[in-house]
Amino acid sequence: MKKNRRNQRGRILQVIIALLLIVLAGIIVIRLMDTEEQETFLSETHTSGTNGIAANQSPAPTPTPKPKQGTVIVSVMEEATGLPVVGAEVSLTSLGAVEAQEKIVTGADGTAKSGLLNYGDSYVISLTGAASAYSLDGNEIPVTIEAPTQKAEMSLSLKEHVKEISRAEDGTVTISKVYMDIPVIMQKPELPNGCEITSLTAVLNYYGYTADKLDMADNYLPKEGWTRKDGKLYGANPDKAYAGDPRLQPGGFFSFAPPIIAAAESYIADNGGSHTATDMTGSTREEIVEKLMQGIPVVAWTTLDLSAPKIGYSWRFHDTGELFNAPINLHVVVLNGYDADSGTLHVMNPLVGQVTYSADAFFKSYELMGSHALIVEP
Structure with missing residues (x-):
């Protein structure tokens, strides 16, 4: 009986030992597997070069701080x-x-x-x-x-030239009155027929030059004298030269814009200026007023009293023989201001000084005279 009990205890002990060996073996296997996985992970990490992130994964973006x-x-x-x-x-x-x-x-x-x-x-x-x-x-x-x-x-x-503005309900503004302080230069007594070159001289001096009307008339104004042939009087084409001499009365008549532009260009070049002279002949009332609004004075051809041109003299052109019928009341002035509310023009008239004219009356005379005009501008 005792022998059987010892045998039974021995078998139980063997079973326990076997179970312990099995558990121990399982633990060893698990640890070996963990070691292999760690080595594989570390190897892949080293190969990918992503500081601990698998090669097939992207690093999480670092948020950029928003600037103030x-x-x-x-x-x-x-x-x-x-x-x-x-x-x-x-x-x-x-x-x-x-x-x-x-x-x-x-x-x-x-x-x-x-x-x-x-x-x-x-x-x-x-x-x-x-x-x-x-x-x-x-x-x-x-x-x-x-x-x-x-x-x-x-x-x-x-x-500087804008004297008054009008303001609409929405706050926008438009120019209503302009005035340019053109120096008053009188053509007489030296230039009884020199209104064109005197007006130009005033405009040049407004821009800071020191032009002299006599120097301009004698040395810069293109002029042509008079000749007679077969009982016919020959003189200048006023689009090419001044007819006669502005110092003479009688003996001087007039020119249109191109000879005055030529005088301006020569004087400006001789004095190192950068202004330009432009023929505005043919310009409408609106175009001339726009120049005034921009602060640009306008030299314009009209008549002595704003009446219609009076044809009372004639001559033939030196170069073509064409007969030219000349107005005897032509006059040239500087427009140097405009008042839209009153409809008036400010005018430097080289015969009488600074005056104002009705814009309607002036532009009617200007158009009847042929709409001759010029400007000098920066």
Whole structure:
């Protein structure tokens, strides 16, 4: 009986030992498998070069911090009145750049707001556009973005020749009165028939030259004298030269625009100027008024008293023999201002000085005389 019990305990012990061996073997196998997986993982990681991320995976993106940004609100006011300027173009140009990065336009309250700009960036704010009544000279402000909203104030003044403007309900402006301070130069007594060259001299001096009417008449004005052949009088084609001599009475008649333009061009070239003379013959009333609105005086052909031309003399051209019937009441003046409300022109008349004429009466005479005109402009 005792022997059987010992045998039974022995078998139980063997079973326990066997079970322990099986468990131990399983543990060893599991650990070996874990070691192989780790080695494989480390090998793949080393091969992929992605710092611990498998080769077939992309690294998670690093979020980029959003830069701080702000805006600029620009106010543009009229210097004399403090009223808002509507429709002014404001340019923002990066410091050192040539082209504007952004252009904004003022609204009814005279303000314009930029887009978002990065903190620390520097710009030059400049006025690059406005109604034609305003001068844009010298309007620049430097600014560096350093707040969510920054304000800049700018002002515009009227151009020197603009004397009055009218303002519509929406704030837009139009020029209603202009005046250019043309020096008054009288043609007499030295140039009894020199209204054309005297008018040109006044315009040149308005632009800063120091022209002298006698120097202009003697040395710059193309002239042709008179001759008689077979009882016929021959003289200049007034589109090519002055007929006679403006110093003489009688003996001087007139020229149209081209000889006066030639005199202007020669004088400007001799004095190192950059202005240009342009023939405006054939221009309409509206075109001439537009030049005045731009601050450009106009030399225009009319008659002594704004009446109709009176034909009372004639001669044949030297070069072609063509018969030319000449008006005896032709006169040349400088238009140097216009008032739209009263319908009047300001005129420097080299026979009487500074005067005003009805625009209707003047342009009627101008058209009857053939619409001859010229300008000198920068």
